[in-house]
Amino acid sequence: MALIIPVLFIFVFAFAAMRKVNVYKSFTAGIKDGFDFTLSLLPCLAAIFMMCELFEVSGLADMFTRLLAPVFGFLGIPEQLTKLVLIKPFSGSGSLAYLNEIIKGYGADSYVARCACVCFGSSETVFYISAVYFAGVKVKKLAMPIFCVLTATFISTIIACLICRVM
Numbered sequence: 001m002a003l004i005i006p007v008l009f010i011f012v013f014a015f016a017a018m019r020k021v022n023v024y025k026s027f028t029a030g031i032k033d034g035f036d037f038t039l040s041l042l043p044c045l046a047a048i049f050m051m052c053e054l055f056e057v058s059g060l061a062d063m064f065t066r067l068l069a070p071v072f073g074f075l076g077i078p079e080q081l082t083k084l085v086l087i088k089p090f091s092g093s094g095s096l097a098y099l100n101e102i103i104k105g106y107g108a109d110s111y112v113a114r115c116a117c118v119c120f121g122s123s124e125t126v127f128y129i130s131a132v133y134f135a136g137v138k139v140k141k142l143a144m145p146i147f148c149v150l151t152a153t154f155i156s157t158i159i160a161c162l163i164c165r166v167m
Contacts, residue, residue, distance in 0.1 A: 037136060044131035051127070052091040061086055077161045078112045081119060085157055088119070089126040089150060096120070111164060118160040123153045 016023045055061050064086055069079040077085065080102060088095040099120050106112045126149050134142055 041132060041135050044135040045128075048090070048128050048131045052094065055090060056087070056094065075158055076165070077157055078115055080106070080112050081116055081157075081161075084116055084119060085123075085154070088123050089153065090128075092125045092128070095125075115161045115164045118164055119157045122156050122160055124149075126150060126153065 013023060016026075061083060065083045068086070069082045072082050072085070073079045084095055084098050084102065087098060099116050102116045103113045126146060130142060130146055130149075134145075139145075
C-alpha cells in the first residue's frame with residue numbers, strides 16, 4: 001500500500017517517456033491553466049463569502065430561523081435545526097460551528113444532535129459549489145440547477161430526521 005504513489009509516479013514518467021512527452025513543460029502548462037482558472041473564480045468566491053457574512057450579520061438568518069422554525073417542526077425537522085439548515089447551503093464553516101453548538105447544548109446522543117449530524121453530513125454548500133463549478137464551465141443560467149439542489153437538500157433533511165427518529 002505504501003508503494004502506490006511511487007509506483008504511480010514511475011508509471012506516469014515511463015508512459016510520458018514512451019509517448020515522447022516533455023513532462024516538465026506539460027506540468028508547467030497545467031499550473032498556468034490552473035492559475036488562470038483560479039483567478040477567474042475569485043470574483044464568484046468573493047461574492048459568495050460576502051453574501052454569507054451579510055446573511056448572518058444583517059440578522060436575516062435569525063429572522064428566517066424564527067419564521068421557519070414552526071414550519072420545520074411541522075415537517076418533522078427539529079426546530080433547533082432551522083438555523084443549521086439555512087446556513088449550510090451558504091457556509092460549511094458557519095454550519096459546522098452551529099453544529100458544534102447543537103452538540104454541546106443537547107448532547108452528542110440526543111435526537112437533535114443526531115439529526116443535525118446526519119443533515120450536516122448529507123448536505124452541501126450549494127452556493128459555494130455552484131459558484132466554483134458553474135463559473136469554471138461558464139454556465140449563466142443557474143436558477144433551475146440551484147432550485148433542484150436546494151429542493152433535494154430539503155427533502156433529504158426531512159428524510160434524515162425521519163430516519164433518526166425511527167432508529
